[in-house]
Amino acid sequence: MKPISHTLATTARHLEEIRKSRFLAQAAPVESPPQALAYIQAISDTTATHNCWAYRIGQDYRFNDDGEPGGTAGRPILQAIEGQGIDRVVVVVTRWYGGIKLGAGGLARAYGGTAAECLRLAERKPIVLMARLGVHCDFADLARMQARLKELGAQIEQENFDADGVTLQLRLPQDLLAEAKLRIVDISRGRSEAYPLE
Numbered sequence: 001m002k003p004i005s006h007t008l009a010t011t012a013r014h015l016e017e018i019r020k021s022r023f024l025a026q027a028a029p030v031e032s033p034p035q036a037l038a039y040i041q042a043i044s045d046t047t048a049t050h051n052c053w054a055y056r057i058g059q060d061y062r063f064n065d066d067g068e069p070g071g072t073a074g075r076p077i078l079q080a081i082e083g084q085g086i087d088r089v090v091v092v093v094t095r096w097y098g099g100i101k102l103g104a105g106g107l108a109r110a111y112g113g114t115a116a117e118c119l120r121l122a123e124r125k126p127i128v129l130m131a132r133l134g135v136h137c138d139f140a141d142l143a144r145m146q147a148r149l150k151e152l153g154a155q156i157e158q159e160n161f162d163a164d165g166v167t168l169q170l171r172l173p174q175d176l177l178a179e180a181k182l183r184i185v186d187i188s189r190g191r192s193e194a195y196p197l198e
Contacts, residue, residue: 005085005087005126005127006085006086006087006124006125006126006127007029007086007087007088007089007124007125007127008027008028008029008086008089008119008122008123008124008125009029009122009123009124009125010029010122010123011026011027011028011029012025012026012027012028012118012119012121012122012123013025013026013027013118014114014117014118014121016110016113016114016117017098018102018106018110018114019098019100019102019106020098020099020100021049021095021096021097021098021100021102021110022095022096022098023093023094023095023110023111023114024093024094024095024114025091025092025093025114025115025117025118026043026091026092026093026094026118027089027090027091027092027115027118027119027122028089028090029088029089030055030057030088030089030090031057031088032057033055033057033060033062036055036057036062036090039090039092040053040055040090040092043092043094044092044094045094047096048094048095048096049067049095049096049097050065050066050067050068050073050094050095050097051066051092051093051094051095052064052065052066052068052073052074052077052092052093052094052095052111053066053074053077053090053091053092053093054074054075054077054078054081054090054091054115055081055089055090055091056078056081056082056086056087056088056089057087057088057089058087058088061078063075063077063078068095068107068111069104069107071104071108072104072107072108072111073093073107073108073111074111075108076108076109076111076112076115077091077093077111077112077115079112080112080113080115080116080119081115081119083116084116084119084120086119086124087127088127089119091115091118091119093111093114093115095110095111128173128174129173129174129175130171130172130173130174131171131172131173131174131177131196132157132169132170132171132196132197132198133154133169133170133172133177133180133181133194133195133196133197134167134168134169134170134194134195134196134197135167135168135170135184135192135193135194135195136164136165136166136167136168136192137165137166137168137184137187137188137191137192138164138165138188138191138192139165139166141165141187141188141191141192142165142166144187145168145184145187145188145192148183148187149170149172149180149183149184152172152173152176152179152180152183153172153173153176154170154171154172154176154180155170155171155172156168156169156170157169157170157171169197170194180194181193181194
């Protein structure tokens with residue numbers, strides 16, 4: 001399995017005809033199993049013979065053969081996802097039967113191959129691991145704090161005002177945590193210090 005560092009930038013489709021059966025692979029970036037299952041339900045074609053699928057989101061994965069012989073559809077789709085080193089993705093391969101039986105090996109090659117080609121052609125984007133920080137700052141430092149942390153890609157999830165200033169909950173790229181902590185100390189002239197939020 002390749003190291004995972006990418007997901008899809010947008011949805012992707014790939015259609016193949018294999019021995020008179022049509023195989024349509026559709027893939028989408030997803031953040032959670034419920035989101036993956038909702039996508040599967042939304043794009044499954046009830047007039048098709050089978051809608052087989054797989055998803056991987058971090059350590060979570062599932063696959064389904066949708067009536068094809070066990071191990072001939074869902075698992076090859078999952079293997080295509082893993083073989084491409086993609087995470088946070090769902091792939092549905094819809095089959096319209098064309099009258100020629102493919103056999104177990106042929107089915108596995110058709111489902112896995114269509115899924116792999118769909119993912120190979122898809123536009124990708126790197127997965128940025130995010131972390132959360134909390135910080136309390138004086139009112140006087142708030143505007144500079146917001147502007148300087150935004151330069152690092154920090155998003156303010158919450159602001160809580162009290163008599164002494166403001167508590168910010170931040171979400172930012174994990175590899176910029178050390179830089180953000182230094183900036184916070186610098187902006188506040190040592191009066192504020194960031195702390196990790198789980």
